Amino acid sequence: MNEAQEINHDKLMELFGNVFSHISGAVGLLMSYLGDQTGLYSKIEEMGSCTAQSLADATDMDERYLQEWLSANAAHGYITFEAETEEFYLSPEQAVVFCREGEPQCLQGLIQGVIGQMATQDVALEVFKTGRGRPWSEHHMCCFCGTDRFFRPAYVSHLVEEWIPSITGAKEKLTSGGKVADIGCGLGSTTILMAETYPNSHIYGYDFHDESIKEAQKRASEKGLTNITFEVRDAKDIPNEGFDLACIFDALHDMGDPVGVASGIKSILNDEGKFMLVEPFAEDELKDNLTPASAMMYGFSTIVCVPTSRAQEVGLCLGAQAGPKRLIKVLEDAGFEGVRISDSTTNNLVFEAAK
Numbered sequence: 001m002n003e004a005q006e007i008n009h010d011k012l013m014e015l016f017g018n019v020f021s022h023i024s025g026a027v028g029l030l031m032s033y034l035g036d037q038t039g040l041y042s043k044i045e046e047m048g049s050c051t052a053q054s055l056a057d058a059t060d061m062d063e064r065y066l067q068e069w070l071s072a073n074a075a076h077g078y079i080t081f082e083a084e085t086e087e088f089y090l091s092p093e094q095a096v097v098f099c100r101e102g103e104p105q106c107l108q109g110l111i112q113g114v115i116g117q118m119a120t121q122d123v124a125l126e127v128f129k130t131g132r133g134r135p136w137s138e139h140h141m142c143c144f145c146g147t148d149r150f151f152r153p154a155y156v157s158h159l160v161e162e163w164i165p166s167i168t169g170a171k172e173k174l175t176s177g178g179k180v181a182d183i184g185c186g187l188g189s190t191t192i193l194m195a196e197t198y199p200n201s202h203i204y205g206y207d208f209h210d211e212s213i214k215e216a217q218k219r220a221s222e223k224g225l226t227n228i229t230f231e232v233r234d235a236k237d238i239p240n241e242g243f244d245l246a247c248i249f250d251a252l253h254d255m256g257d258p259v260g261v262a263s264g265i266k267s268i269l270n271d272e273g274k275f276m277l278v279e280p281f282a283e284d285e286l287k288d289n290l291t292p293a294s295a296m297m298y299g300f301s302t303i304v305c306v307p308t309s310r311a312q313e314v315g316l317c318l319g320a321q322a323g324p325k326r327l328i329k330v331l332e333d334a335g336f337e338g339v340r341i342s343d344s345t346t347n348n349l350v351f352e353a354a355k
């Protein structure tokens with residue numbers, strides 16, 4: 001309800017300032033992306049400090065462009081400018097956020113994900129206007145790489161130490177030797193992590209996106225892993241059974257038929273088998289999700305997750321902020337019993353479902 005017809009100047013300026021900072025930030029993201037893809041942040045860290053000229057000499061790039069890029073970064077607070085010496089350098093905190101790949105606070109993966117969406121804004125607009133589905137494969141390559149780079153540090157921090165031990169009997173089974181399905185595995189970060197940690201187990205990674213599976217296979221073979229198999233498969237068509245553990249990481253909500261997928265998973269588990277579902281953190285009600293993190297997730301959901309689900313059979317469109325109640329209902333509708341939240345972090349909810 002509109003509370004007043006008259007404009008409150010203070011509120012207007014607050015909103016203006018808020019949106020303006022987002023606009024400035026959006027340009028900043030593009031600056032960060034340029035620095036990431038050219039390796040400039042890492043180079044500056046390696047050099048200790050630089051001027052545009054010394055950076056140009058070290059990288060064989062254009063000095064004038066670098067001057068402007070360094071200035072933009074300094075104004076954004078992404079790089080530190082020392083006025084006395086006219087030199088630029090990265091503080092340890094700036095280095096973590098902009099060039100320490102794998103650190104949980106390194107944001108380049110997420111930035112790449114945003115850039116990927118901006119790059120295909122015309123498709124996003126057409127999909128949004130028409131309401132048609134948009135298959136995962138219709139996204140920019142930055143979407144796949146950015147998703148993987150963004151999610152991987154959380155998996156490295158939590159999967160082996162917290163999430164698997166939170167599932168009844170899973171750690172013991174995988175240590176002694178078990179069979180695991182990672183469904184909707186994308187570029188295979190979780191699949192590879194489990195194969196490396198549990199050499200007595202065999203980990204199967206399935207995803208319906210062939211480019212992602214190709215990249216996952218390449219990464220696994222570079223690591224010389226022999227207890228891992230990747231296959232291009234729809235989540236409802238897993239050609240195998242007798243699994244001790246089936247997992248889905250940040251992907252069930254992207255699927256068209258989450259109940260059908262979960263019910264298929266129930267049928268490929270052995271009698272003691274467990275399904276570990278990892279989904280983005282959210283509360284059940286929109287009113288409790290009005291945070292910057294949820295704002296970002298609802299945005300990605302509008303242009304990626306919901307259209308990906310809509311492009312598939314059933315097209316349930318759970319969205320990336322489905323919340324625990326809705327997700328538990330999906331698992332129960334699929335016939336799972338004893339569904340419980342086994343762990344949670346700032347970014348994720350982890351569910352255990354027993355056959």
Ligand SMILES: C[S@@+](CC[C@H](N)C(=O)[O-])C[C@H]1O[C@@H](n2cnc3c(N)ncnc32)[C@H](O)[C@@H]1O
Pocket residue numbers: 136147148151183184185186187188189206207208209212233234235236248249250251254255256308312
């Ligand atoms: C947000 S990504 C997550 C990928 C990976 N699990 C991770 O956490 O990095 C969602 C993944 O689900 C996959 N996907 C969506 N629907 C699928 C389906 N019906 N069958 C198999 N994979 C599917 C996509 O191809 C994509 O790789």
